[in-house]
């Protein structure tokens with residue numbers, strides 16, 4: 001694959017993270033996410049996937065190494081958007097008010113924000129649910145609201161921490177298709193965390209396999225399948241081959257090495 005001349009949207013260079021408890025969560029991790037790229041972190045529980053997202057979001061600082069993430073600016077305060085496994089919606093607020101929140105925090109009035117909130121809800125298929133409350137929505141719908149809230153500020157990078165792990169297979173499948181559509185349409189660089197190999201293959205242009213104790217990147221696989229991706233790709237031998245290769249890399253990553 002030809003390397004882009006454009007600088008990456010986000011980059012981590014030899015970052016280590018030791019928490020106050022003494023846990024070395026990451027050891028000399030380097031990665032970059034190019035403009036519009038979809039990169040996934042795959043790895044055993046506790047290998048530091050969330051810590052990498054938190055470093056890029058500025059929620060943690062590295063103990064060593066460097067983190068370059070897109071900076072917020074005056075015109076667009078939220079260069080980074082974070083979507084968690086829990087939809088983290090305000091239960092007392094309507095769907096409209098939940099999606100409006102980041103704009104409200106930037107000082108935009110309800111009337112000034114109306115068109116953008118309505119467009120965001122339409123793009124995730126929830127235009128008829130603006131006045132509903134989170135308790136009235138399914139898990140998949142709540143996740144759609146959460147994604148609409150993340151996309152409304154037009155972030156430069158989208159960080160997603162196992163967003164679909166709690167959903168049933170059908171909702172997850174639909175959200176995989178829709179997420180790719182939204183991500184490709186907007187060209188947002190995305191760093192996605194999952195434990196699901198098939199999900200990683202379907203969504204990503206690159207998959208990084210991590211190993212634990214201390215967390216580090218052990219294997220990288222490019223998924224050279226062009227976008228848009230459809231069920232034809234899911235049903236193909238190419239898809240199965242990628243899944244097999246990643247499953248075997250994951251098995252190796254969880255096998256303790258003699259030196260650790």
Ligand SMILES: Nc1ncnc2c1ncn2[C@@H]1O[C@H](COP(=O)(O)OP(=O)(O)OP(=O)(O)O)[C@@H](O)[C@H]1O
Pocket residue numbers: 019020021023024025043044045046047048049050051052215
């Ligand atoms: N604030 C913290 N203080 C101390 N240790 C922490 C903290 N946050 C994470 N850790 C530890 O750092 C390691 C990496 O955690 P992290 O949550 O990044 O892993 P993960 O790969 O996202 O795990 P999972 O797949 O289970 O969500 C773990 O051993 C965890 O217990």
